[in-house]
Amino acid sequence: MAALLTRLHHISLHVSNAEKIANDLVSKFKFSLFATRLTDRFRQLAFRKGAAVFIVNERPKESSVGLNEEPHRVNVGKYNQDNSAKCLYDARLPYPVDTVSNVCFEVDDVERSFRTLRHLGCNFLVPPTTVQDERGLVTYSVVKSIVGNVCHTLIDRTNYNGSFLPGFDVIEKDCGLPAEDMSCPITHFDHITYVCPRKTTHQVMRWYEKLFGFQRFFIDSDEDVDEGFVVNQDGIGLRLIAMEYWKCSKAGLVLSSVDKKVPDCKFVIAESLPKQGRNQVDTFLEQHDGPGIQHIGLYTQNIVSSAQAMADAGVHFFSPPHAYYTGVGKQQEIEEAGHNPQVLAQHGILLDTQTASSENRGYLLQVFTKPIFAEDTFFLELIERRGATGFGEGNIRALWRSVQAHMENQVGGSQVEGSPKTVQTAVY
Numbered sequence: 001m002a003a004l005l006t007r008l009h010h011i012s013l014h015v016s017n018a019e020k021i022a023n024d025l026v027s028k029f030k031f032s033l034f035a036t037r038l039t040d041r042f043r044q045l046a047f048r049k050g051a052a053v054f055i056v057n058e059r060p061k062e063s064s065v066g067l068n069e070e071p072h073r074v075n076v077g078k079y080n081q082d083n084s085a086k087c088l089y090d091a092r093l094p095y096p097v098d099t100v101s102n103v104c105f106e107v108d109d110v111e112r113s114f115r116t117l118r119h120l121g122c123n124f125l126v127p128p129t130t131v132q133d134e135r136g137l138v139t140y141s142v143v144k145s146i147v148g149n150v151c152h153t154l155i156d157r158t159n160y161n162g163s164f165l166p167g168f169d170v171i172e173k174d175c176g177l178p179a180e181d182m183s184c185p186i187t188h189f190d191h192i193t194y195v196c197p198r199k200t201t202h203q204v205m206r207w208y209e210k211l212f213g214f215q216r217f218f219i220d221s222d223e224d225v226d227e228g229f230v231v232n233q234d235g236i237g238l239r240l241i242a243m244e245y246w247k248c249s250k251a252g253l254v255l256s257s258v259d260k261k262v263p264d265c266k267f268v269i270a271e272s273l274p275k276q277g278r279n280q281v282d283t284f285l286e287q288h289d290g291p292g293i294q295h296i297g298l299y300t301q302n303i304v305s306s307a308q309a310m311a312d313a314g315v316h317f318f319s320p321p322h323a324y325y326t327g328v329g330k331q332q333e334i335e336e337a338g339h340n341p342q343v344l345a346q347h348g349i350l351l352d353t354q355t356a357s358s359e360n361r362g363y364l365l366q367v368f369t370k371p372i373f374a375e376d377t378f379f380l381e382l383i384e385r386r387g388a389t390g391f392g393e394g395n396i397r398a399l400w401r402s403v404q405a406h407m408e409n410q411v412g413g414s415q416v417e418g419s420p421k422t423v424q425t426a427v428y
Contacts, residue, residue: 002120002211003113005105005245008189008265009155010046010053011296012090012102015373018043018058021098024372025054028313029380030184030306035168042087046168050187052298055102057087088167089153091125091142098373100293102142103192104153105212105245110139113154117143117211125151135162146207147194148291183309190297190383191242191266195284197291201228201241201269208243208267217242217266219390229391230273237273238281240391242266268391270294288377295368295379303365303384304339307347310382316370319348337363337386352392362387366395 015021025031025047031054035046043058090102107113111128118124126142140155157165164170196204208214219229219242228241244266272281284294300306307317325331325345334341334351344351347367354362363386369379 002116003105003154003213004108005212006108007106009104009106009153009157010055011100011189011192012055012057012104012153013098013100014057014090014093014095014102015098016058018045018056021056021372022047025056028310028315030186030309030313033171035164035170037088037168044088044168046164049184049298052186052189055089057090088131089140089142089155089165091144091151093125093149093151095149096289097287097375097377099149099288100296100378101149102151102153103293104155107154107156110141110154110156114141120211122211126153131166133162133166135166136160138166146204147196148288150194150292152212184306185301186298186306186382187301188299189265190299190381190385191268192296193268193270193294195281195288195291195294196269196271197285198271198274200291201239201271204269205241205243208245212245214243214245214267217244219268232273237279239271239273240268242268242391284377287375293378295381297366297381297383300382300384303349303367303382304343304347306382307349307367310369311347317348318368318370319345320350324350337365339365350392350395352388352394354388354390354392360387362389364388364390364392364395366392 013021022033022045026033029049031047031049031052033045034048037044043056045056047054047056089104093101095101114124114128123144124141125144126140128139128141130137130139132138136159138155138157138160140153142151142153144151160166162170194204205214205216216225219240223229228239230240231238270281272279285291311317322345325334325341331341333353334344337351337353339351344365349365349367352364352366354364365384365386366381368381371377371379
């Protein structure tokens with residue numbers, strides 16, 4: 001493989017109003033602001049919950065795209081004006097809507113990865129760049145992916161002793177950082193879902209296999225190797241193919257922000273099937289102005305507690321029809337999993353049972369937020385796994401029906417907060 005990935009470091013959001021997204025991440029989604037970089041031209045804010053780290057970049061007003069250049073070095077400091085024009089650890093790409101566009105990985109050798117990937121024809125938005133302060137140095141580069149506006153920062157922190165990254169002012173715990181909210185036990189990013197045009201899924205998969213060593217992850221034991229996980233009935237026409245990078249596929253990773261071994265993040269590619277009418281994938285492609293990241297799953301150790309804490313803070317979730325919880329066998333299934341059907345119904349939490357054998361039974365619980373940007377393009381998911389590694393087809397169907405009903409209500413004149421937008425939903 002060309003680039004040896006060791007772990008997912010952070011995910012970057014590019015938005016027009018950093019203050020609003022920052023307030024939502026802290027007050028509603030229970031993340032903590034722990035590092036900032038404020039210059040005359042850029043605002044970069046870092047938020048953390050467990051091992052899940054978001055960097056919110058206020059979307060720049062001008063374009064500055066790097067070329068396949070040779071490495072260079074930058075000294076950073078709080079008042080270093082030479083560095084104020086740089087969006088550190090990311091690329092300055094203009095985009096018409098708010099977007100989640102950068103997934104940052106730690107690698108063993110940035111410059112080696114740069115040389116190899118460039119030889120394979122990759123487009124680098126930022127060449128290898130070394131950033132340093134009094135705690136050491138970090139080297140990074142940014143490569144353009146094959147999926148829309150998604151790019152990947154490749155970063156090497158082995159020569160840095162600081163708690164985050166050079167150029168950021170870290171908010172120490174004894175200087176006002178709020179205590180961890182234990183009512184919302186999110187530990188890490190569970191998965192990232194891309195939305196792509198029809199007939200491009202295998203091209204995307206091959207790109208990640210060749211350049212980053214990703215391996216296929218089968219969502220369901222009956223999944224077809226070529227077709228992927230297909231849902232093509234009851235008006236639903238979706239194809240999902242999942243993948244994970246090599247270290248995740250071989251063993252769990254020890255993440256620095258959590259005490260135990262947990263699997264790292266999976267990636268899912270979603271596309272719509274023809275002849276099924278307009279669906280949520282098509283809506284995303286239109287409103288996002290192309291393919292990209294549709295949603296991110298946040299793993300929680302207690303989905304009921306997390307959903308309750310977020311709902312109390314003002315987060316709105318999609319809920320399936322009440323009949324989902326009263327269907328034949330569903331109440332018993334929920335109770336066998338140790339949950340109260342009424343409690344799950346109250347929060348809109350979906351539950352699927354995955355049975356590998358009569359003795360090996362796992363449970364998957366999921367709930368999806370409504371879109372968090374001005375456009376109906378990006379949202380978050382809470383997911384709790386009890387021995388379940390894949391994703392549930394039953395949850396896909398229930399979520400689809402709930403959002404279809406919501407969209408039909410909008411068409412009938414019942415607009416949410418006066419907005420004419422078409423509501424977007426998750427693909428699983």
